[in-house]
Amino acid sequence: MGTDAQSNLVSRLLFGSTRREVLALLLGRPDERFYMREILRAVGGGSGAVQRELKQLVDVGLVTREARGHQVYFSANRNAAIFPELQAIIEKTAGAVDVLRTSLATLLSEGRVEVALVYGSVASGKKTARSDVDLLIIGDVSLAEIVPALRAAEARLGREVNPTVYPVSEFRERVKRGTPFLKRILAGSKLFVAGDDRVLGRLAR
Amino acid sequence: MTIVSLADWLANRWIVPHEPTVEEMADLFAVVDRDLEDAGLPGLSADRQLSVAHNAALQLATLALAAEGFRPGRERAHERAILSLRHTAGIEERTIDLLDAVRRKRNQINYEHAGATSAADAAAFQKGVTALRGEVVRWLAKKHPALVPPDVTP
Numbered sequence: 001m002g003t004d005a006q007s008n009l010v011s012r013l014l015f016g017s018t019r020r021e022v023l024a025l026l027l028g029r030p031d032e033r034f035y036m037r038e039i040l041r042a043v044g045g046g047s048g049a050v051q052r053e054l055k056q057l058v059d060v061g062l063v064t065r066e067a068r069g070h071q072v073y074f075s076a077n078r079n080a081a082i083f084p085e086l087q088a089i090i091e092k093t094a095g096a097v098d099v100l101r102t103s104l105a106t107l108l109s110e111g112r113v114e115v116a117l118v119y120g121s122v123a124s125g126k127k128t129a130r131s132d133v134d135l136l137i138i139g140d141v142s143l144a145e146i147v148p149a150l151r152a153a154e155a156r157l158g159r160e161v162n163p164t165v166y167p168v169s170e171f172r173e174r175v176k177r178g179t180p181f182l183k184r185i186l187a188g189s190k191l192f193v194a195g196d197d198r199v200l201g202r203l204a205r
Numbered sequence: 206m207t208i209v210s211l212a213d214w215l216a217n218r219w220i221v222p223h224e225p226t227v228e229e230m231a232d233l234f235a236v237v238d239r240d241l242e243d244a245g246l247p248g249l250s251a252d253r254q255l256s257v258a259h260n261a262a263l264q265l266a267t268l269a270l271a272a273e274g275f276r277p278g279r280e281r282a283h284e285r286a287i288l289s290l291r292h293t294a295g296i297e298e299r300t301i302d303l304l305d306a307v308r309r310k311r312n313q314i315n316y317e318h319a320g321a322t323s324a325a326d327a328a329a330f331q332k333g334v335t336a337l338r339g340e341v342v343r344w345l346a347k348k349h350p351a352l353v354p355p356d357v358t359p
Binding site for chain 2: 132142143144147148151160162163164165166167170174179180181182
């Protein structure tokens with residue numbers, strides 16, 4: 001089983017669909033606070049199920065509930081003991097990677113993408129509220145096809161996604177030429193949206 | 206707040222009033238044509254080809270906005286010029302999304318790292334901006350015929 005399918009199954013097994021979506025939203029954008037209607041719109045579940053999940057997450061201290069006037073806001077609790085670990089799990093299984101995979105689903109199902117991976121601050125766990133998502137795509141696709149496919153992902157993540165796209169032959173040539181930008185990506189932290197280290201290694205040879 | 210027209214943009218101070226002239230249009234079209242020609246020069250890197258072609262697109266957006274009697278305000282001027290193409294020349298969203306993505310990419314390839322553009326994407330983008338020039342000229346001829354410089358054709 002490939003890493004893509006595995007990651008997805010792991011998050012479904014660990015969290016269940018509604019909790020997974022709520023955590024992906026709140027932990028994916030930990031510097032923002034959301035009111036109930038925003039969460040319902042983003043998560044897309046029934047309001048009873050979402051409210052139950054939020055209550056449980058607040059009760060165990062993973063989510064903060066804040067009442068201001070008539071509005072109630074929810075946000076990730078950065079002070080929770082397992083916040084960094086949980087955020088890393090969500091990022092890998094239901095966060096940016098999952099959102100990007102959904103956005104690119106059509107291109108992926110057509111088999112035109114050999115490797116798609118997130119690099120930079122999101123992949124290394126050093127992202128801030130203003131961090132963009134840096135995405136490298138290798139395959140038989142163009143920037144003009146990728147950009148519209150990523151629009152939904154940008155809206156969902158609340159971050160800009162910066163794609164860099166290469167055909168396989170050009171990627172190989174640039175690696176061979178020692179392009180510093182690619183050397184850094186190959187040596188650094190990566191989150192695979194499609195493909196894996198093995199495929200990337202083959203393409204880089 | 207959803208911004209739906211240039212009147213909203215003006216109220217929001219994203220753009221400010223501007224008095225266009227045909228001489229200004231001629232100057233901007235000359236920049237566009239120089240950049241489109243330069244983008245096709247043999248031996249240019251894909252990064253540079255993309256960046257130069259994007260400058261042509263930016264000037265097309267600027268002149269279309271000027272023709273409507275506006276220029277971008279101080280903040281996020283390039284971004285707003287590009288996005289205004291929807292409200293000026295009626296350019297489709299898919300094209301504007303690509304122009305905006307390349308605007309962001311241009312910051313990366315000009316200041317952060319080299320080699321992040323494929324040759325195919327650079328060539329396709331240059332072709333797309335050439336088509337955009339045609340669309341803007343046709344729109345200008347229809348909406349503001351007095352502002353079309355004598356030697357500019359689609």
